[in-house]
Amino acid sequence: MASQDDGAPGGTLGQRVAGFRELRGMSLRALAAAAGVSSSFLSQLENGHTNASVASLRKVAAALGVSPAQLLDDSAVHTRGVLRAADRPSLPLEGAEKYVIALPPLRNLEVYAGRFAPGGSTGPDAYAHGHSQEILLVTAGEITLELDRDRYVLRTDDSIEFLSSVPHRVVNESDSPAAILWINSPPTPEETPHGAADPAASAR
Structure with missing residues (x-):
């Protein structure tokens, strides 16, 4: 006992x-x-x-x-512990990889890290999910965000905020690798990443 x-x-x-x-x-x-x-x-x-x-x-x-x-x-009790880079669940994209940062069960935030090879993208089509506040932060390199009918070229330390309900797509049109962070609040879970046991993480 x-x-x-x-x-x-x-x-x-x-x-x-x-x-x-x-x-x-x-x-x-x-x-x-x-x-x-x-x-x-x-x-x-x-x-x-x-x-x-x-x-x-x-x-x-x-x-x-x-x-x-x-x-x-x-x-x-005050922390969920360290998530080692090698242990992060992932979502494969086209020439890119998306890693779960905020593990399920999610509460207020949904956070992902993404790495894009040259030419890599979140997919051929723009997508939308929920109606959350979404922030995209470029941590390395250069990416292009297609947001509805607009295009934004973002470089290291640039960020942009938008509604996740607006169709969007990320593509690396440069000749070098790029890395970004996605932050959504509140979470809008849809898909299960590889290595995760809970369906609370989705491709954003």
Whole structure:
């Protein structure tokens, strides 16, 4: 049986479960369903009225995307941890690659990094998704953003803000590689990237 760890600086096990759940923007009912436990059990656990068996602790941890050790260690409640570059889920594009930065479950932001070889693009056609505030920031090289009927050539450290509901397309028309960041708020999930277990990341 896992104890409540009442002496931990960050509070009880239940408080840490609640902290991770809120960090991920999950309701109590959603976490209970994902973990395969009852809402009443989870509520009692978060309120310190019951303990969790090893099996239950593993289920809750898996649903939260953390290890059981992280639930027992108060030091990591404020962060979802480091996402190593080699571990980023990706979305292959045409002569380009899109990497997930904000892992699901998403809360307020959706962030991707993209790398474009010369001639690479997000695809032959412009696309739109949701009605979010979208910011595109060029971190290296030069890209062209086709936004509705307009074209914008953006270079390193240039950025542009637009609505994701406006048809758009990114293409690298230069002779050198380019890299960009996409930031969307709120998230507009549609597709599942390679290496991701949740359908909360999509090609933007």
